[in-house]
Amino acid sequence: MGDTTPTYDIFELFGDWRGPAIGLMDLDAFFASVEQLDHPEWRGKPVIVGGLPEERGVVSTASYEARPFGVHSAMPSAQAMRLCPHAIWTHGHFDRYREMSAKVMAILADETPYVDQVSIDEAFFDITPGRFSRENPIDIARRIQRRVSELGITCSIGLGPNKTVAKISSDRMKPRGLTVVPPGTEASFLEPLPVRAMSGIGASAEESLKNIGIHTLGQLAAAPTARLTSVFGVNAEAMRLRAAGCEQSSVSAIDAPDEVKSVSNERTFAHDLTERADIEAALALLGESVGRRLRRKGLAGHTVTVKLNYAYGKGRSAQRRLPHPTDDENIFVGVACELLDKIWSPGMPVRLLGIGVSGFAEQGSVQTDLFCDLDERGAVASDRRDLSVAVDRVRERFGSTSVGFGRAARFGDDLVREDKFLSQNKPRD
Template sequence: MKGEHTYDSPGPAEALFGAWSGPAVGLLDLDAFFASVEQLDHPAWRGRPVIVGGDADARGVVSTASYEARAFGVRSAMPSAQARRLCPQAIWTHGHFDRYRELSAQVMAILEDETPYVDRVSIDEAFFDVTPGRFSREDPVAICRRISARVASLGITCSIGLGSSKTVAKIASERDKPRGLTVVFPGTEEGFLSPLPVRAMSGIGSAAETALARAGIHTLGQLAAADPQVLAGVFGVNAQTMCERARGAERSAVSAVDAPEEVKSVSNERTFARDLTERGDVEAAIHLLGESVGRRLRRRGLAGRTVTLKLRFSYGRGRTVQRKLAHPTDDENVFIPVALELLDGVWAPGTRIRLAGVGMSDFDLAGGVQTDLFCEVDERGAQASDRRGLSVAMDAVRERFGDAAVGFGRAARFDAEVVRSDRYGSRNAPRG
């Protein structure tokens, strides 16, 4: 391990083994994950700057940069053209997402070997609970060391933060990268958090940072001691929660791996290398996005009632529109035509579209549905078309052979596009 840091420890961490009292929450963050996998699979790229992302000449963005590229100022979400100027010698790749998912699954399996309490945040990040006595009586620091070593044996590395809450663990995981372990023992949270800038805490963006600065609040310690009325003006109903998090007083549970996650929405967005202006291209994009949403709905056993279409135009503005269906569905052959009808109300041919998104929400089936004679519904009351069987068959082929194994010709229009965002919106997803 590159480094291990114990905040405010009176001596070596070993001296405190067995002394942990109360919740022990870890946050594992895979180091420059996509770029690290590329360096693992391409030995000649090791030690060289590697950038995973879209084309610099096609308005792409950086997905991940290796630490060698970061030394030149390259960062995730940076325009690829800017990254190329900063690091012209970098090796570029569009990425191999099936391979990233494969390695991610192996890492998550390591966590699940150590504890059943794992909250996966993303493909390269997860919270885990190793509170003594909840599943194991072993020392939390020892468990984190073992997790780090097991991840390293895969050929990639991770950084881990360990503390009494998700907030502390998340911030600690950022303190020492790559391959670091930062431990904040119970009782030292406030001292650890207090001197840090407010942006160190997730949930505080640039707008909130500016508003806090106007009130003279620059550090988490100042945030923890701030006037509640001042914080209410910045965070609204979440003011008290943000104050507790800044003090290290948050108590956030990590659920068991097999606990059902309450998903609020499933959506897919794509930013295009060239603006779309023709009706055929826009319809093809909506079909492609909707097919991805339908597949993920079926994978999770969800059926939604509300269709959302999102557009962002080249001049920066956008429109988001929704329509509620009479019956829930997981069939893109049902909800894509609705999205196309919504398109007619917010776009005219010739208007330049930079981003499009399709989403489904409103998954509550507890109240049942009113069926009628004009559509086919299943035993849940979910609507289906006569083409749903084909969609399910394509799902099975893709699960076995990869996303590119089967598809429709319209996808070829966007084969070079890699700037995309697939999302699950969750009521209980961890936020740090």
């Protein structure tokens, strides 16, 4: 793996650490790093994990050797091939990535019981002195990095008094970086950074903030809340406090149930879909996976979202709130097909399609009526749900491709493969 010596940036520290200590551990170019670990002949060479250009694929992860050529995650594979034609390509080995991720998360669990896994390669952890250990948080973070490097991969860590600061600081030095922002220094650390550095501020919000003269997090923190309402709505004050470093964060104990905000599935197609029948069939296939994961987690949601892209980076989405929660694709896929009328016109090419279910926290507010069947949880179910559950069991025992419906034949094997990971397990750079 080459040099695995960490680099450090301690923003400011006087005496002992006093106050919260929240870390964000981010595995460096995780998928590509595992591939280089397992293929020693690939070390020091540009490696790209993702779909091939001829498959209309997308880059999942690029090694640090590929990045100087401009290759990055979520880039169309065809563009990555043009930028770095000599790169080594692989579809990836996702069981192996899960195995390595589990080993890393076990290291965090050894150090503290307070760990929130954000994705397959990223997790928050709480090492506040006195909460579980009296050791200096910087020493713990350094030990985590050393133990991860013993696995043959590396990580970068941001350490600060809350999750926002930890997240931003984890991106400050990569790879093998440790950026420390002790309590009391968070405001001065955040002040000069561009607003886009803070999660929750995308391109649209960044442009809106620029239009009112706000370019840095310091300017955002100093702005009157009323001035920010046009950009963030009811979240204006919360975003201002985050930019000021005043966020109050908590990290749950490992054995606490995960808070899942949504379950979704999306896919980019080798050839654009232009016929409504094909789009609806694709939604049904994607919905099967969403329904299966909802039932596996014991979740039922109120909100259905459908998303489509008609060109790279350009798309539309629509959603609808249901009167009753559901985990039944025979219900929510039908709603998604109705939502197509809002975002799709006949002949419009569909490059990417997605479907998701959310609104799980609302399950306590169920109102019954005379025209739908509710199960014991108050969730709405169709007369075909039992069939879906039976299919779930067959697939769990014999594999995701062991049984399917005829609509899968429209797309070949590519679409019916199970998603690489759940939405919360998507890798990041």
